[in-house]
Amino acid sequence: MAVNCYPPCPSPELALGLPPHSDYSCITVVLQSTPGLEIFDPRDGTWKTAPDTRGALQVHIGDHVEVLSNGTYKSVVHRAALNSRKTRISIASLHSLGMDEKMGVAKELVGGDEGKERYRESSFRDFLDSLSKNDIGTQGYKSFIDTLRIEK
Ligand SMILES: O=C(O)CCC(=O)C(=O)O
């Protein structure tokens, strides 16, 4: 679980609370105190603000569902915007397998043919190792899902 605290920012149009990323998880459940969660819409290349419905939980899928489904479902790219008025708190609960359990492509989808797998398997520990070498938001950052893709 991640608890994020974003203080007010005098120039919110010049900064981001969290840069664009997808979560390593299967699903992520987010509770936000005030709007700020933005979702990238690949259909038109724009960012959409998640609706401000008091007490609502935002649920999105992460990299491990993209891997499990062999790319049928894409992980959701999102970011956190800032505002100049009030501190924003978000609580993100990320759900997937245990630290050393590997998530791979569902065998049922590829009929046991490893040649059809479009992603390498990975665990939460692999994600943490990748993050420590390749921090989100830094120059040349490669997203975790990109490191899992098998080039055909
Ligand atoms: O603050 C938010 O709304 C997003 C948090 C988030 O994306 C994360 O913790 O992974």
Ligand SMILES: [Fe+2]
């Ligand atoms: Fe996230």
